[in-house]
Amino acid sequence: MGKTDQIASEKAKSETAKSKKSASSTKKNFILDTNVILHDYKCLDNFEENDIYIPFVVLEELDKFKKGNDQINFNARAFIRELDLITDDDLFMNGAELGVGRGKLYIVNVPDHPKILEAFPEKSPDNRILSTLLTLTEKYPHMKTILISKDINLRMKARSLGLLAEDYITDKVTDIDIFEQEELVFDGIDPELIDRIYANPVGVDFDEFDFPTAIEPNQCFILKSNRNSVLVRYNPFTQKIKKIEKETNFGIQPRNAEQAFAFEVLNDPQIKLVALTGKAGTGKTLLALASALKQHKLYNQILLARPIVSLSNKDLGYLPGDEKQKVAPYMQPLFDNLNVIKSHLGSNSPEQRLIDEMERSGQLAIEALAFIRGRSLSETFCIIDEAQNLTPHEVKTIITRAGEGTKMVFTGDLQQIDSPYLDSQSNGLAYMIDKMKGQPIFAHVNLIKGERSELSELASNLL
Numbered sequence: 020m021g022k023t024d025q026i027a028s029e030k031a032k033s034e035t036a037k038s039k040k041s042a043s044s045t046k047k048n049f050i051l052d053t054n055v056i057l058h059d060y061k062c063l064d065n066f067e068e069n070d071i072y073i074p075f076v077v078l079e080e081l082d083k084f085k086k087g088n089d090q091i092n093f094n095a096r097a098f099i100r101e102l103d104l105i106t107d108d109d110l111f112m113n114g115a116e117l118g119v120g121r122g123k124l125y126i127v128n129v130p131d132h133p134k135i136l137e138a139f140p141e142k143s144p145d146n147r148i149l150s151t152l153l154t155l156t157e158k159y160p161h162m163k164t165i166l167i168s169k170d171i172n173l174r175m176k177a178r179s180l181g182l183l184a185e186d187y188i189t190d191k192v193t194d195i196d197i198f199e200q201e202e203l204v205f206d207g208i209d210p211e212l213i214d215r216i217y218a219n220p221v222g223v224d225f226d227e228f229d230f231p232t233a234i235e236p237n238q239c240f241i242l243k244s245n246r247n248s249v250l251v252r253y254n255p256f257t258q259k260i261k262k263i264e265k266e267t268n269f270g271i272q273p274r275n276a277e278q279a280f281a282f283e284v285l286n287d288p289q290i291k292l293v294a295l296t297g298k299a300g301t302g303k304t305l306l307a308l309a310s311a312l313k314q315h316k317l318y319n320q321i322l323l324a325r326p327i328v329s330l331s332n333k334d335l336g337y338l339p340g341d342e343k344q345k346v347a348p349y350m351q352p353l354f355d356n357l358n359v360i361k362s363h364l365g366s367n368s369p370e371q372r373l374i375d376e377m378e379r380s381g382q383l384a385i386e387a388l389a390f391i392r393g394r395s396l397s398e399t400f401c402i403i404d405e406a407q408n409l410t411p412h413e414v415k416t417i418i419t420r421a422g423e424g425t426k427m428v429f430t431g432d433l434q435q436i437d438s439p440y441l442d443s444q445s446n447g448l449a450y451m452i453d454k455m456k457g458q459p460i461f462a463h464v465n466l467i468k469g470e471r472s473e474l475s476e477l478a479s480n481l482l
Contacts, residue, residue, distance in 0.1 A: 046122070048072060048159060050152050052168035053080040053144070054440050055187045057091040058410055060098040065189045068122050070114065074151040075128040076144045088389050090413045129154045138180060145173050152182050169440040190411045191444040192453040201467050202276050203240035205230060210244035216251060222261030225253060237290060237462035239263060239280035250276055252283050255459040269370055270363030271309035277466045278302055284462035285310035285428065288317055292418065294406075294452045295430045297466030300475040303430035304404050305356045311400040311428075312360065312374065312383075318400045318424070321377070323353045324388045325404035326413075353385045353404060388417070397422030406448040407431035408438050414447035 047069040055062055056077070063071060084095035105115050105124065114123030131142065132150040139146045148166065156164040166177050166184040177184035208228075215223050225234075234240075236255035241248060250263040263283045265273050273279040277297075284290050285307060295303040304323075311321045357374070364371045377383035388403065403409075403417060406429040414429070421427055431448040443449060455461040469475055 046070070046162060048155055048162055048164040050074065050148065050155065050164065050166045051077065052148060052166065052170060052173065053077045054169040055167050056081065056098045057084060057094050058169055058187060058440060058445075059190065059412055060094040060101065061412075062187065062189070063101065063117065063124065066122065068120060070122040070125065071117075072125045072127050072151065072155060074148050075126060076147040078126070080144055090410065090416070094412065127151060127155075134180070139176065145170070145176070148173070149177060149180070149182070152177060152184075153180065156182060169445075187445075190450050192449045193444070202280070203238070204243060205240060206243045208242045208244045210246050213242055213244055213247045213249050216242070216249050216260060216262050220262070221257065222251075222254060222259030225258050225260055228260060235457055236459045237284055237287075239283060239462075239464060241276060250279055252280070256289055268306075268309040268313040269360055271305060271360060273306075274302075274470045275468050277464060277468065278306060278470070281306045281464045281466065282310060284464060286314065287462075288314070288426065289460065290462050291421070291426050291460040292455060292458075293426070293428045293461075294448065294455075294463040295428065295466060296433060296448065296452070296463070298432050298434055298469060300469035301466035302470050303432075303466060304353065304402065305359055307402045307428045307430055308353075308356050309360055311402060312370075314400060315373070315377065315382070318426070319382070319398040321383045321400045321402075322391070322396065323383075323385045323402045323404065324391055325353060326388045326406075326408050357385075391417070391420060394420055395422045396420045396425050398424040399426075401425060401427045403427065403429045405431055406451075407433050407436050407446045408441065409447035410438075410441065411445075411447045411450040414451045418451075 048071075049066050049069055050072045051062065059065075081095045081099060084092055085099070086092065105117065109115055110124065111126050111128075114125045117124055129147075129151040131147065132153045135146055135150045135153060139149070148168075152164065152166045163183060166174070166182065167187050168174055168177075168184060169187055174184040174186070212223060212227065234253050237252060239250070239252045242251055242260075250265075251260050252263055253259075254261050263279055265279045266282055266286065268282060268286070273282055278301075281295055281302075284293050293307075295307060297303055308321075308323065311318075315321060361371050361374060364374075374383065388409075391401075399422075401421070406414065408431075409417075418427060429448055429451065431446075433443045433446065433449060436442060436446055438446070441447075452463050456463070469480075
């Protein structure tokens with residue numbers, strides 16, 4: 020080999036070594052907490068080229084969640100099946116390859132670390148996970164080793180020891196300002212355009228307007244000129260701006276612009292998925308139920324469901340009776356909304372008799388959300404209440420139940436999340452709105468003004 024070739028060869032080796040060192044410096048080790056897996060059983064797909072470590076104690080905890088019909092039980096079983104598909108002889112020693120461009124998966128059983136025992140003497144699963152985190156941090160000083168957990172307290176314990184810990188942010192929504200905005204108003208509109216909107220029920224071509232911001236399909240807003248104004252919606256199916264009528268649905272009349280917006284999208288059968296957000300007392304569930312009853316001839320069934328989340332964290336076993344009797348107290352808010360509608364109709368009205376008959380025949384059903392799993396919902400107006408307590412995967416599971424002719428409405432208040440591992444950015448309702456935005460068959464209305472009572476509105480704003 021000539022001198023020039025030798026220099027070139029040494030230079031190539033040097034460049035390769037630098038490249039490997041650079042790749043090693045950017046690659047990370049991630050340790051997964053149990054709650055991440057229970058939140059998203061497909062989480063292994065979201066760490067790119069980085070290595071993933073699962074402490075053995077996490078597998079032990081997953082084993083406790085295998086039995087049951089809740090979403091976390093399904094997630095535990097699904098993850099264990101996913102793990103079984105990639106298990107090989109190297110999983111516990113050298114790690115199992117996760118695929119091209121991805122890192123390795125390790126199952127590790129690390130003894131209690133003396134520093135963890137000194138700081139947190141209790142031998143709990145969380146502290147065993149911290150021992151794994153500290154051990155790997157010391158073993159790989161030139162790589163970032165990060166605990167991924169949805170448990171804020173565990174993340175705080177890790178940080179108190181100088182260790183790295185982060186939330187699982189793969190399905191988090193970054194822009195949550197839309198859940199605080201009041202109705203959109205465009206001033207300075209040509210009054211003749213507004214006159215034409217009033218005169219033409221179909222609406223005016225979208226291209227005739229010059230809006231300063233982007234308008235989403237089915238977005239509702241207010242147009243104002245120097246002499247008139249109108250509530251409108253952008254209809255993506257006709258490409259027109261159409262007037263919103265303030266309709267009464269089964270005795271319920273909209274009390275403000277947002278409620279009129281809600282009825283507009285709820286009453287349109289072309290819109291298959293609707294999200295209603297807003298604080299307590301804004302009428303989300305009541306409006307959805309009133310709209311469903313008005314359209315009862317279009318659907319074979321009206322189904323109201325909500326997740327069972329108790330503020331007192333009591334298990335269903337504390338309540339007497341069969342499964343229907345056990346969940347009845349959790350469904351009471353839905354019955355309360357139904358009673359509000361009945362009170363507006365009068366005891367002898369044909370609409371009230373219709374509601375009673377629909378309840379007896381099962382055409383109007385109120386159930387716990389767990390009971391609709393595995394069903395195919397065709398020709399159904401489905402209302403999912405308290406959807407802020409659902410994970411993104413749970414929302415996906417529910418929506419994929421929709422068959423032909425089904426409309427789904429999700430309602431929720433992002434200020435009242437009862438699940439310990441969800442927040443305003445990671446809950447399924449916010450995730451769905453973020454991902455579905457811009458689709459012609461989707462609409463979102465944010466309700467601002469409380470209409471339940473003056474006391475309810477005051478408490479919602481001040482407390």
